Amino acid sequence: MRKVVLVSSLIVVFVLFFEAYRENVGDEWRYYQKRYKEELKKLATNDQEKQLANNYEIKMRQIVLPELNRVDRCISCHVGIEDSRMGDAQQPLTVHPGDILEIHELDTIGCTVCHDGQGRAITAKEAHAVGIPYWEKPMLFQPFLQSNCFRCHNMDELPQLMKFHEGKKIFFSNGCLGCHKLEGKGGQLAPDLTNVADANIHLKHPVNEDLIRQFHKNFNIAYIYESVKNPKAQPEVTAMPSFNFSEEEVEALTVFLKSLSARAVPASYLAQKRGGHQSEDVQGEALFRKYCVACHGIDAKGGVKNINYVKRTVPALNTLAERMFLAEPEDANKAAELLEKGVDITNMSPELDVPNRGRFLAQYRAIRNVIEKGSIAGKEDSKGPEPLLHMPSWAEGLTRKDIDSIISYLIKLYPWGEKKSEENNE
Ligand code: HEC
Ligand code: HEC
Ligand code: HEC
Ligand code: HEC
Ligand code: HEC
Incomplete structure (x- = not known):
């Protein structure tokens, strides 16, 4: 009997001790809230403020966001986040930098919709989720808060988000969509990038350890960065070219790519659109840069290597005018302008007035056909490896008008001046 009493009182003592420990230091958030309470007492200048400070309750604090399917407890530790007097305090007690929480209402938005991290967690390690490889969205560090x-x-x-916009521009002007798809548009040779910022994309390849550290153990960001910066570092990399981007360019591209994931917010959360709607660039040159330049080269000059391909390099497209029997700049301009305007040159009245009209139209149809249907690059050595680059089919991604305006741009690229001086030299 004495033994039982002894054991049970030991248990009681232990439980009391454990509770006391938990109350005081065990829960990180209690500790921070106590520190905040001390700060409030020090800051109090009159009786009313003193009373408020004394009454400050130490308790779990959270923002419940049913529409976003989130519960954010970050404010259990980041208690001073809206208290402008906490400017000089240390994390996690400091006030939020900038005016972003004045523009957005904390009660309706929470923290993780901007910051990522694990909203429900109540330890810093789990809330920030840094270094937990399989947690979907570890907390973002700058410059990725733009994503x-x-x-x-x-x-x-939001033009002030410079990194994002720089990355977007690079993405749409370097032919990434020649091979990748984004929201249904683009080539067929490479993985769809529509959700590349989602969780486990990095599991496809091991990622360089240094990069994982550089990006605060965000495996997804490290993977995206490495895919662009150094595709050859990844064992299975095939057709993905090595672009010679600078460090800043790759970082900007990564900020943009990190935004390619599901919105996951209901319409009521969307900032109202002001001004006109976004219209897609339909000019031939912009379309060429978006979809074709990575394979057909800058200014369509060709020269991009293609392993074991009969012609060795992807064909140049800046001499289409000649192939289309447009022998004079005036004729080329006439055809290019009609195509740019969206006129159906195969069926117009009066009929298109260029010499060799029949041969011109036949070539035009043949070129459209290759662009719409695509073409498999033939092997030079029939026993050698498959060439990496094939002409994708654009029938689904590009409209008839888009294709005409690209052909128009290509016709205008013909180097008339150079040809004339070559003739003169002869
Ligand atoms: C259990 C307490 C706790 C919780 C919960 C918590 N944090 Fe923190 N947070 C801290 C502490 C302590 C620091 C400072 C030390 C550090 O960086 O880990 C900090 C730092 C930060 C920083 C600055 C990081 C840096 O180094 O620049 C950000 C941003 C942040 N937290 C966001 C969040 C978000 C978002 C959540 C909710 C998903 C959250 N925190 C939840 C305790 C917490
Ligand atoms: C609308 C988006 C948005 C929301 C909501 C938001 N933040 Fe931030 N947060 C930002 C941005 C952007 C920055 C960087 C601002 C800057 O550097 O001027 C930032 C910076 C911070 C920092 C400082 C990081 C550092 O490196 O010093 C902390 C800490 C922080 N936020 C915590 C929170 C917490 C906690 C919440 C929720 C209570 C929250 N934020 C809600 C966008 C947001
Ligand atoms: C993934 C690389 C790649 C992309 C992206 C690409 N092409 Fe091609 N293209 C090729 C290859 C390789 C050939 C040669 C195919 C062959 O030999 O049959 C080719 C052939 C062509 C031809 C026929 C050229 C000739 O000499 O017969 C045209 C026209 C053409 N592409 C236009 C385009 C246009 C317009 C775009 C963008 C909308 C585009 N290509 C995007 C790889 C590509
Ligand atoms: C000539 C075709 C081609 C072009 C152009 C191209 N890529 Fe790729 N890319 C690939 C291929 C193929 C892969 C798959 C690599 C592998 O895993 O073998 C890839 C992989 C990637 C990945 C990893 C995606 C994933 O799901 O694993 C990213 C990110 C990426 N590319 C970004 C870009 C960006 C940004 C550009 C433009 C600057 C670009 N790519 C241009 C062919 C291309
Ligand atoms: C959960 C949705 C949500 C997120 C995420 C969000 N915002 Fe907002 N933001 C809004 C809403 C709603 C408004 C109110 C705008 C309106 O409709 O007038 C707003 C307004 C603004 C405004 C002022 C109005 C304007 O358009 O000039 C700025 C600046 C702004 N947000 C910047 C940001 C930045 C920077 C980020 C990323 C760090 C961000 N927001 C993330 C919803 C959001």
């Missing part, structure tokens, strides 16, 4: 604004904003209305 989540897209969830609710039309990014064109």
Whole structure:
């Protein structure tokens, strides 16, 4: 009997001790809230403020966001986040930098929709989720905080997010969509990038350890960065070219790519669009840079190597005018302008007035046909490896008008001046 009493009182003592420990130091958030309470007492200048400070309750604090399917407890530790007097305090007690929480209402938005991290967690390690490889969305560090604004904003209305916009521009002018797809548009040779910022994309390849450290153990960001910076570092890399981007360019591209994931917010959360809607660039040159330049080269000059391909390099497209029997600049301009305007040159009246009209139209149809249907690059050595680059089919991704305006751009690229001086030299 004495033994039983002894054991049970030991248990009681232990439980009391454990509770006391938990109350005081065990729960990180209690500790921070106590520190905040001390700060409030020190800051109090009159009786009313003193009373408020004394009454400050130590308790679990959270923002419940049913529409976003989130519960964010970050404010259990980041208690001073809206308290402008906490400017000089240390994390996690300090006030939020900038005016972003004045523009957005904390009660309706929470923290993780911008910051990522694990909203429900109550230890710093788990809440920030840094270094937990399989946690979907570890907390973002700068400059990647720009990557989540897209969830609710039309990014064109936030031009101040410079890294994002620089990356977007690089993405759309270097032919990434010649091989990749984005929201249904683009080539067929490479993985769809529509959700590349989602969780486990990095599991495809092991990622360089140094990069994982550089990006605060965000495996997804390290993977995206490495895919662009140094595709050859990845064992299975095939057709993905090595672009000679600078460090800043790769970082900007990564900020943009990190925004390619589901919005995951209901319409009521979207910032109202002001101004006109976004229209897609339909000019031939912009379309060429978006979809074709990575394979057909800058200014369509060709020269991009293609392993074991009969012609060795992907064909240049800046001499289409000649192939289309447009022998004079005036004729080429006439045809190019009609195509740019969207006129159906195969069926117009009066008929298109260029010499060799029949042969011109036959070539035009043949070129459209290759662009719409695509073409498999033939092998030079029939026993050798498959060439990496094939002409993709664009029938689904590009409209008839888009294709005409690209052909128009290509016709205008013909180097008339150089040809004339070559003739003179003869
Ligand atoms: C259990 C307490 C706790 C919780 C919960 C918590 N944090 Fe923190 N947070 C801290 C502490 C302590 C620091 C400072 C030390 C550090 O960086 O780990 C900090 C730092 C930060 C920083 C600055 C990081 C840096 O180094 O620049 C950000 C941003 C942040 N937290 C966001 C969040 C978000 C978002 C959540 C909710 C998903 C959250 N925190 C939840 C305790 C917490
Ligand atoms: C609308 C988006 C948005 C929301 C919501 C938001 N933040 Fe931030 N947060 C930002 C941005 C952007 C920055 C960087 C601002 C800057 O550097 O001027 C930032 C910076 C911070 C920092 C400082 C990081 C550092 O390196 O010093 C902390 C800490 C932080 N946020 C915590 C929170 C917490 C906690 C919440 C929720 C209570 C929250 N934020 C809600 C966008 C947001
Ligand atoms: C969960 C949705 C949501 C997220 C995420 C979000 N915002 Fe907003 N933001 C809004 C809403 C709603 C408004 C109110 C705008 C309106 O409709 O007038 C707003 C307004 C603004 C405004 C002022 C109005 C304007 O358009 O000039 C700025 C600036 C802004 N947000 C910047 C940001 C930045 C930067 C980020 C990313 C760090 C961000 N927002 C993330 C929803 C969001
Ligand atoms: C993934 C690389 C790749 C992309 C992207 C690509 N092409 Fe091609 N293209 C090729 C290859 C390789 C050939 C040669 C195929 C062959 O030999 O049959 C080719 C052939 C062509 C031809 C026929 C050239 C000739 O000499 O017969 C045209 C026209 C053409 N491409 C236009 C385009 C246009 C317009 C775009 C963008 C909308 C585009 N290509 C995007 C790889 C590509
Ligand atoms: C000539 C075709 C081609 C072009 C052009 C191209 N890529 Fe790729 N890319 C690939 C292929 C193929 C892979 C798959 C590599 C592998 O795993 O073998 C890839 C992989 C990637 C990945 C990893 C995606 C994933 O799901 O694993 C990213 C990110 C990426 N590319 C970004 C870009 C960007 C940004 C550009 C433009 C600057 C670009 N790519 C241009 C062919 C291309």
